[in-house]
Structures are given as C-alpha cells and as structure tokens.
Amino acid sequence: MLTLNAINQYYGGSHILNNINLSIDAGALVCLLGRNGVGKTTLMRSIMGMVALKSGDINFAGQDLSKASTEQRARAGIGFVPQGREIFPLLTVEENLKLALAGRRDKVRKIPAQIYDLFPVLQEMRYRRGGDLSGGQQQQLAIGRALVLDPKILLLDEPTEGIQPNIVVEIGEVLRRLNQELGLAVLLVEQKLPFARQVADHFVIMERGEIQATGAMGTLDDALIGQYLTV
Template identity: 80%
Template sequence: MLDITGLNQYYGGSHILNHVNLSLAEGELVCLLGRNGVGKTTLMRAIMGMVNVRSGDIQFDGTQITRQATEQRARAGIGYVPQGREIFPLLTVEENLKLALAGRRDGLRKIPAQIYDLFPVLLEMKHRRGGDLSGGQQQQLAIGRALVLDPKILLLDEPTEGIQPNIVHEIGQVLRRLNRELGLGVLLVEQKLPFARQVADRFAIMERGHIQATGAMGDLNEELVQKYLTV
C-alpha cells in the first residue's frame, strides 16, 4: 500500500532522512519509534509532501507520489493527523469536520455518520469552537477530520502526547477498530511503548534519520528498547 525506498531529505546541510526504507501493507498498523529529533515527524511530513526530499521514492497504492502536491496525496487516500493537532480553534467542531469534505474523492458533502459513531463527544460538542475543547477532545477532532476524507491509510504523529489516560484508551480502541474491522492501514509515530504494544502489528525504529530495526511488535525486545529508545 505504501512503499518508501531510499528516501533522503536535508535541512540545510543536515541530513535528516538517510536512505529511509519503510513499507506499510494494506490493513497493517505499523508504529514508528525513536527518540526525539531522529526524523520521525520529518518522515511523516515527507510522505504527505509537506517537505521536499532530495532523492528516493514514495509509492502509494501502486502510484509514484514522490513529487505530488499534498492535496493530491490527500485526495488519493492518505489521511494525516499532525503532531499538535492543528485544528482551527475559532471554528466549531462541525465546521472543522466539514472543511475536510472538500478533499473527498466521492464528492460527499455531509459529515459521515461514522465519525460521530467513533467519537460521540464530537456530536455532543459539534457547535462548540475547537479551541474550547480539551486536549483529548481536540485530538479526537483531529483524527475525525482526517477520517472525513475516507482515507485508505492514516498517518498519526504522536496522537497520545499530552492526552489524559482515558482518552488515550479511547483512541487506542478507535485505532484497533478502524484497523481490524475496516482494514484501514495506519502508520503511527508514538513515544508511549505500552500504547504502541497495545495497538500495533509491527514496529520500525528510527535513529539518526535511518530505519535501524523492524519486526513484529512481539519481537520488540529489551535490547532494542535500551539501545534505541531509552533516554
């Protein structure tokens, strides 16, 4: 579904992504792990076309998208929930969700009922401004907004950061439901190992802009954790 081969990206003279190879199969949930500053967010932004890459290929659903605009990638079926959520604080919940309808491939012009089924709090608060929601509610709104696009895969950058535990649990349940019941592929950047182990099928560890280890989540052993993830 998503295949990244030999991806290189620079900020000035700094080599941020270093020959990155990563794949996400259809219906798979992969967690991208690594310490802060190793290039995880840059990789997510590169997949979405929000930063330019020097070389390498990104293929999605059999199509080369390396030079496509962000809007084209979203319309092709890549949903993205950025770190920090980036909702529109002065717009209502409903307005935030409706903005995403413009990117749907099928021309639908109303919010799918599934969004409110997954996140009932968004229905309860649909007339409240996004900026008035709690951090956890804003995260649910950000995920719901990405799902409005009816994506084939979903990219989430640290969705549990700064979120209260009960909402973290709810987000985990939603991701498992989307992945296991609906077959949605998910690439997840996450720092919380218990959450990653709970939801993911497979892991990839990034260090200094390079993928150092991959495997089934059950194979993420203490040696790898100590070498690449402990601070």
C-alpha cells in the same frame, strides 16, 4: 500499499533522513519508534508532501506520489493527523469536519455518520469552537477530520502527546477498531511504549535518520529498547 524508496531529506547541512526504505502493507498497523530528533516527524511530513523530497520515491496504491502536492496525496487516500493537532480553534467542531470534505475523492459533502459513532463527544460538541475543547477532545477532532476523507491509510504523529489517560485508551480502541473492522492501514509515531504495544502489530525503529530495526511487535525486546529507545 505505501512504499518509500531511498528517501533522503536535509535541513541545511544536516542529513535528516538517510536512504529510508519502508513498506506498509494494506491492513497493517505499524508504530514508528525512536528517540526525539531522529527524523520521525520529518518522515511523516515527507510522506504527506509538506516538505519536498531531496531524493527518493513515494508510491501509494500503485501511484507515484513523489512530486504530488499534499492535497493530491490526501485525495489519493492518505489521511494525516499532525503533531499538535492543528485544528482551527475559531471554527466549530462541525465546521472543522466539513472543511475536510473538500478533499474527498467521491465528492460527498456530508460528514459521515461513522465519525460521530467513533467519537460521540464530537457530536455532543459539534457547535462548540475547536479551541474550547480539551486537549483530548481536540485530538479526537483531528483524527475525525482525517477520517472524513475516507483514507486508505492513516498517519498519526504522536496522537497521545499531552492527552489525558482515559482519552488515550479511547484513541487506542478506535485505531484498533478501524484497523480490524475496516481494514484501514495505520502508521503512527509514538513515544509511549505501552500504548505502542497495545495498539500496533509491527514496529519500525529509527535512529539518526535511518531505520535500524523492524519486526512484529512481540519481538520488540529489552535489548532493542535499551539500545534505541531508552533515554
């Protein structure tokens, strides 16, 4: 479904992504792991077109998106929940969700009922400003906003960062439900290993801008954790 071929990215003189090759199959739930500063967020932003590729190709659902805008990638079916959530704090929950409708391929202009089914708190607080929500509620809003687009794949950059434990559990359950019941592919960046093990079926480990290991989540052993993930 999503294929990255020889992706390279630089910031100044630093080689941030070094010849990244990665494929995410339809229906996969993959966790991207690695210590801070190894290039995980840059890779996600590169997939979304927020930073232009220096070299390489991005193909999604049979389309070459290497030079497509962020908006074009969203319309193609890539949903993105950025690190830090980036909701509009002065707009209501409902207004935040409605803004995302402009990117739908089918021109639907009504918030899908599924969003409120997945996150009932958003319906309860739909007239409250985004900035007045708790961190966990804001993360649910950010995920809901991405789902409004009816994506084929959902990218999430550290969705549990700074979130209270009960909301972390809810987010994990929602991701598994979306994946198992609807077949939505998911690629998430995560630092919490227990959450990654609970949610994802496969892992990808990055170190110094390169992919060092991939596999089924059950094969993520102590040796790999010690070499690439332990701080």
